[in-house]
Amino acid sequence: MIRTNNISFSYAEYEKTEELDSDDLELIIAARGGALNAYAPYSKFKVGAAIRLASGIIVRGANIENAAFPSGICAERSALSNSISNHPHDKPIALAIAAMTEDDIADDFPSPCGNCRQVIAEEESRIGNKIKIILSGKNKTLIIDGISSLLPLQFNRKNLKFNIP
Numbered sequence: 001m002i003r004t005n006n007i008s009f010s011y012a013e014y015e016k017t018e019e020l021d022s023d024d025l026e027l028i029i030a031a032r033g034g035a036l037n038a039y040a041p042y043s044k045f046k047v048g049a050a051i052r053l054a055s056g057i058i059v060r061g062a063n064i065e066n067a068a069f070p071s072g073i074c075a076e077r078s079a080l081s082n083s084i085s086n087h088p089h090d091k092p093i094a095l096a097i098a099a100m101t102e103d104d105i106a107d108d109f110p111s112p113c114g115n116c117r118q119v120i121a122e123e124e125s126r127i128g129n130k131i132k133i134i135l136s137g138k139n140k141t142l143i144i145d146g147i148s149s150l151l152p153l154q155f156n157r158k159n160l161k162f163n164i165p
């Protein structure tokens, strides 16, 4: 018997930043600040990410490009490397991503690439909690309840036979 299944997800969409929760807005502003520190001489697409940890600490990251393109790193993985390296026991609860053009906030919200989705999924698996994903552009902000919506049928530790605590 063949079954056809369907995967869908819900997300919140905000057109005005004033409608956002103050914690979420603070995280978006931190992500925009992170974007200002990006090193993106090739794409000129400056992306920032900010992670709120359970303690309230906010950790930022930015994209860091390289003349050897695969050696560059995205803002999301830069922020996660920062948080795990410096606060390994302080669980991320939310991750905001924002992009800047040369002189303004990018109109469209940035969405994490496949590599970053996989790394965010690993972090959710490591900490045992969903991470709220906030994608923020100038005119629209999306709030998504965890990475599984953006990476359905994901490959993770459950697919491996290792017994990781």
Ligand SMILES: [Zn+2]
Residues within 6 Å of the ligand: 074, 075, 076, 077, 112, 113, 114, 115, 116, 117
């Ligand atoms: Zn990425």
